[in-house]
Amino acid sequence: MTQMTGQPVIVLSENSRRTLGRDAQRMNIMAGRIVAEAVRTTLGPKGMDKMLVDSLGDIVITNDGATLLGEMDIQHPAAKMLVEVSKAQEDEVGDGTTTAVIIAGELLKKAEDLLDQNIHPTVIVQGYRKANDIAQEFLASAGEDVSPDDTEILEKVAMTAMTGKSAERARENLAKLAVKAVTLVADEVNGSLSVDLDNIKIEKKSGGSIDDSELIMGLLIDKERVHPGMPQTVSDAKIALVDVAIEVKETETDAEIRITDPNQLQAFLSQEEGMLRDMTDKVKASGAKVLFCQKGIDDMAQHFLAKEGIFAVRRVKKSDMEKLSRATGASIISNLDDLDMESLGNAGSVEERKISGDSMVFVTDCKSPKAVSLLVRGGTDHVVDEVKRALDDAIGGVSATIETGKVVAGGGAIEIEISKIVRKAAEKVSGREQLAINAFADALEIVPRTLAENAGLDPIDKMTELRAAHDKKDHESYGLDVFLGKVIDMQKEGVIEPLKIKTQAIKSASEAAEMIIRIDDVISAKELGKGGAPAMPPEMGGMPGMM
Known part of the structure; x- marks a missing residue:
């Protein structure tokens, strides 16, 4: 609401909330930092676990960043952006989610210090982008070939x-x-x-x-054979994969069959039996000893297959059928008339075993399974x-x-080296952007510092030792051994990580931080793209309630 010539002008509904300027920036930054702090203690070999408890009392105990953030009941919109960072890291690489989130949280913390010095958010974002480019350029040429x-x-x-x-x-x-x-x-x-x-x-x-x-x-299928009369183990198995039901088809439209004579009923049943026998004969004629069916197998057909000594499994998931095809070399057949010797796959053994009381089918000893x-x-x-x-x-x-064919040293070694490179590049930049680039370099050091803190070591002493080691020639792979409490060559110790983890973590953390820093106004909206009730959580009015 605003005043114009004494007349109030109402723009937003009275239930709407709006936070703008420094309040909005502080609130969003705080939300991001709280998420980073929540997972920070899980980082490294001596990281702690978290226990998540839902409303039903079910629990999850883990120190996996992606699982933690995926399961936590987070409401604050800025905090959700850091959850997206972890999800992107998990989808792209499969590891390094905690690293990505804590770097993003530290970038936000450093940005807040710069905002307190009256440095404009746009200048901070430009500095972060330059620093990210420098880091990515260095990473492109870093690492050992594998x-x-x-x-x-x-x-x-x-x-x-x-x-x-x-x-x-x-x-x-x-x-x-x-x-x-x-x-x-x-x-x-x-x-x-x-x-x-x-x-x-x-x-x-x-x-x-x-x-x-x-x-x-090969493959493990969480199913059991459809008939106890079937063999429990088939060696040198010829495998057929079909995605058509081995059942008598129902008519597509409503139909009624009138039977006025017992002989007609017997003929009808005999016809059904003949159709099912014909289907099983086609499976037998192909030479298949094992049948995986994506759909159902009629009870009568199960009996016929068991008599022929064919091992059959029904209602196999489509994804498992595709994996079976890659593992055994079999083609997935949609019409039993097309089932022949060439469409069959091979496995050294197909066996039903009981694991922890549950029957499972093991398709093993496949040659070069994909x-x-x-x-x-x-x-x-x-x-x-x-x-x-x-x-x-x-x-x-x-x-x-x-x-990618590249690995880098772990234990915070690569982060310290990137920090050194970025800080050196900042000397060539004039103006306030230099402060933002230096802040980016400082933020990357959160990884080795957190490793030291989680191991109960003095972070100041260890950071000083790490910087001193990296100032020497050919010490790029020196990192923190949290078990010995010493700075040593991580490459020789065998503590190595894929280069892709670091490139993706720094890139996604930087982009998320830049986006949050640029927000100076938070306005409650209708359900975006659909219309309807305000979607903003009530916590937006004050401190960021999240979990």
Whole structure:
């Protein structure tokens, strides 16, 4: 509402809220910083776990940044932008979500200090963009080349990703499984390797220990054979994949069949039986010993298939059918008339086994499978869930390494080196932008500082040691060993990470911070794009309520 010649002019409805100027900037920055602080203590090998409890009392215990932010009930719009940073990092790389969020939070904190010095938000954004460009330019030429055959380095990448998680004690075994799985499903596209992580299926089963986790050279289907009379194990299996129901089709329009004689009923039933027998004969004639059907299999057809000694599974998910096709080389058939020897796939063994009381079908010993399964075991459901999250990070890190072919030192080494490069470049920039570029350099140091804090070390002493080490020649890979509490060569220690984690984390953190800094007015709106009630949470009126 505003006053013009004594007459009030109402623009927004009385229920609308509006925060503008420095209040809006402070509120948004505070919201972003609170999100970063929430996950900051989980960073590194000595990071702590968080317990999330929902309204029903279900719990999740994890230190995985993407899981934490995805599960937290966050309402503040600026805070949600940092959740998007973690989601982008998870989707693009699969690891490094906590790093991306805490860098974004520190960039906002440094920006607030500059705003208090009356430096305009646009100047800060320009400085951050220049600093980001400098950092990306340096990263483009940084790192050590890695080939997909360099299993030792890939395993070190996987182990680095899992360090600090519940699965750490079994990380050597899990790292081997992750590397083997990724290298098996990697495809060559236009001269470079590409990894579709959908081709690695992870199945969780509680019971046993983490060491019992295994890689299936083929696929694991959470189903059971449709008839107890079917063989439990089929060796040297010829596999048919069909996405058509092995049932008598219903008419597409409403129809009525009038039967006036018992013989007519018997003829009708015989006709149905004949149709089902014809379908199973086509499966048998193709030479298939195993049948995976995406749709249903009639009870009578199950009986016929069992008599022929054919192992059959029904209602297999479409995604599993596609993976089976890649693993066994079989073609997915939509018409049983097209089923022949050439459309079949091969597997060394197809077997139904019981795992933790549940029957599962193992399709194993496939030659050069392009889709594989990982069976994750652990004492309880919570342990299994956390092992799966650790494996997801390891697989994401290994696939990012294979795709980009570059790795960098961990332990905060690369962040300190980038900070040094950016700070040096700032000397050539005049005016207030130089302050923003220096602030960007300072913000990157939040990673090694947080590693030191989470390990109970003195962050000031360790940051001084790190800077001194990086001022020396050929010390670019020196980082903080949180177990020894010393600054050592991370490359030699085997603490290495994919270059892609760092490029994506710094880029997305910088872009999110720039966007939040530029906001100087927060106005409640109707449901955007749809019309309706105001969508802004009531917390926007004061301090950012979030969780």
